[in-house]
Amino acid sequence: MxxxxxxxxxxxxxxxxxxxxxxxxxxxxxxxxxxxxxxxxxxxxxxxxxxxxxxxxxxxxxxxxxxxxxxxxxxxxxxxxxxxxxxxxxxxxxxxxxxxxxxxxxxxxxxxxxxxxxxxxxxxxxxxxxPTFVMGINHELYQPSMHVVSNASCTTNCLAPLCKVLEDNYGIEYGLMSTIHSATAKQKVVDCRSLKDWRTGRAVFGNLIPSTTGAAKAISLVIPTLKDRMNGISYRVPTSDVSIVDLNVALKTKTSYEDICKKMKEASETYLKGILDYIDDEVVSSDFIGDSHASSFDAREGIQINGHFFKLISFYDNEWGYTNQIFRLIKHMYQVDSGIK
Known part of the structure; x- marks a missing residue:
């Protein structure tokens, strides 16, 4: 039905x-x-x-x-x-x-x-x-008594799978995230009046616009152990769709970038299948238009400074991938509400 x-x-x-x-x-x-x-x-x-x-x-x-x-x-x-x-x-x-x-x-x-x-x-x-839910991260906490839920933001949906893999396997000390984010309806095509956020009023064509995001701080809503350990910023750029999460993270347990890639690949093929994708190819943002994954980890773009500090990159279709997460959540809610295991 x-x-x-x-x-x-x-x-x-x-x-x-x-x-x-x-x-x-x-x-x-x-x-x-x-x-x-x-x-x-x-x-x-x-x-x-x-x-x-x-x-x-x-x-x-x-x-x-x-x-x-x-x-x-x-x-x-x-x-x-x-x-x-x-x-x-x-x-x-x-x-x-x-x-x-x-x-x-x-x-x-x-x-x-x-x-x-x-x-x-x-x-x-x-x-x-x-209550805030990200499928694959904390969806199992949903209860039939909940009438209203939030699907978080598109950026949190991209960031959360990365953080889950890192937190579960190594522990996260702290992290800073930047999202290189495609233009949304808030952006202007010519300079316009914007009293609340002056930079948002600038034309998105020909500009990289620094902005704010609550996506990193909000990660603690779905992974509580990361409370006060994450923060981030956003840059609005003149593309129409697909964004990037650029995560700089310090890990508690010493590891290597190769091992991180191994854990990301395992997650993409098992408990985060369909939500996290693992990409080992020379890709660019337009390759992900219409991609249904919440997060597509780019194995070739990561950087290791030492055994504890890393940069990770993940693409996401901030429209199509995010909205597919909504439908995954609805499907899960329906199953719980109906008593279907």
Missing amino acids: AITIGINGFGRIGRVAFRIAINQPEQFKLCGINVRNADLDYILYMIRYDSIFGRFQGTLEKYEDGIIVNGEKIRVYSENDAADIRWGECGAEYIIDATGAYCTTEKAMAHIKGGAKKVIISAPAKDQDT
Whole structure:
């Protein structure tokens, strides 16, 4: 039986979630979408064409209350308040909130009022009450009593598998991470007013823009032993998709880069299969567009200073890979909620 889902928000993550759900009809049934100021013709246009992932290959048409995709009706709502979305009417139980506006349990519970059962926030939570999960790292802590969860950030989803392998095998003393991050909707194509973050207001074309990220500090939400041991920064760069985690880390146990690579490869083939990938080739960022892994460890780019200090590099599709992690989490939540082992 397919898991019934709904999508609130139809930006980059919302549209990628749409494609992933439609591509897996045996596992997921997309019942409804909520888009503020919805225009059905424009929604079909956004689905049909994508500058990164190309043209949608299925059939598309509209009807009075929504759209028809590959012959299946999907209800489209146009509500400003999540509490007004009638998820129960269309049958959506697991809601992906991709708006960035409902990042606390208190706010996200509005979906439950509309008939949903669970809400997955596609961003870091902004409160202390919302549990954060990264599949492959701490997903086993999910409980059926949890109604709202956060899938963390795309960068945390890339960083966490690396940290898990290192922490489990050697212990991490401390680490500093930089993410070389593709442009997002926050970036400007020309210099614009940005009072909160002056640098973010600068044009992304022709610039490398230093920014902030909470991804490294947030790692302790999924690996508690790393609390106060990680920090990081971000650079926004003029590419449209795929980012890099550049991790400088001091380990407690003396080892070699060759042994680290061995442990990463083992993890990618066993307990982190499908989440962590191991790459030993001359790759560049565009090679990972559409890659479903959360983290793709680049074995050829690491550096060893001594037996305790290392640099590790991992690629991630900050749209496609991250959103696949959301669907892995939904699948796990459904199995736990249904008592399926």
